[in-house]
Amino acid sequence: MLMPSPASSPHVIRVGLISDQSIVRAGVRSLLAPYDDRVTVVDIGPESDLGDAQVVLYDVLGLHQGDVKGLETAVKAHPGRVLALSRELQPGLAARALGIGAVASVSLGIDAEELVEVIEAFAAGHLEDGSQADLDNQADRRRQLGRGVNLSPRELEVLGLIVRGRSNEEIAAELYLSINTVKTVIRSVYRKIGVATRSRAVAWAIEHGFATTDVVDE
Structure with a gap:
């Protein structure tokens, strides 16, 4: 003591x-x-x-x-x-x-x-x-x-949903975007963080502090 x-x-x-x-x-x-x-x-x-x-x-x-x-x-x-x-x-x-x-x-x-x-x-x-x-x-x-890679607010939003297990279709519906727009944003994210697959994008995001579950307000 x-x-x-x-x-x-x-x-x-x-x-x-x-x-x-x-x-x-x-x-x-x-x-x-x-x-x-x-x-x-x-x-x-x-x-x-x-x-x-x-x-x-x-x-x-x-x-x-x-x-x-x-x-x-x-x-x-x-x-x-x-x-x-x-x-x-x-x-x-x-x-x-x-x-x-x-x-x-x-x-x-x-x-x-x-x-x-x-x-x-x-x-x-x-x-x-x-x-x-x-x-x-x-x-x-x-x-x-992960701010050093200059992800835009939209890119951060989409990557956050990917980490939480959303499909492209679910992301499009949740953000009111077309599926083609979602795919374009994802390609931009991959390029900026230097990955080629969804699993590697998830691994990068988790390492850089993205939450893996939705936050539920009580």
Whole structure:
């Protein structure tokens, strides 16, 4: 358990963590413990009240397990203060987290000193202030979200429906387009993302954060 005394210092950054994996929660606590004069982890867990956390770390594995609302709640409660903890083998999850509202992503494989530096830069606003860190983050964000290939809004819409399993005919009906228009848009998408088949387009889209299921409002 972290000692409470360093958290009382106004210079110590309060870090909240959302993860339903006990090994991740314990690992982050252990990783940051030697830096308790700079950062401290507030109460953590999937249902924890993050309270006055200045930075929120969100384990993107939650998205794989269907926990979209957990991230949406964190983004709403802490706008501009959510960092996605990404998984190298599942890059699409980090992209989805960015699409939902996380400002940047950081790998779970990062070392302790680098993580503390990222948290400090984030808390100080250096990922959104026009600095080099901000520019690097914007470039990474565009790459992860697939924006670097300059898909048009219509192309993004059609690709999103393809990923969710729609046929060309269903896409045409849903978007009020002719079947020939849908085919033309799909050919343009394939060319821009560098694929030749529907299955490869789906794989590319998932890697770049496109949702595979429809979002249902409750």
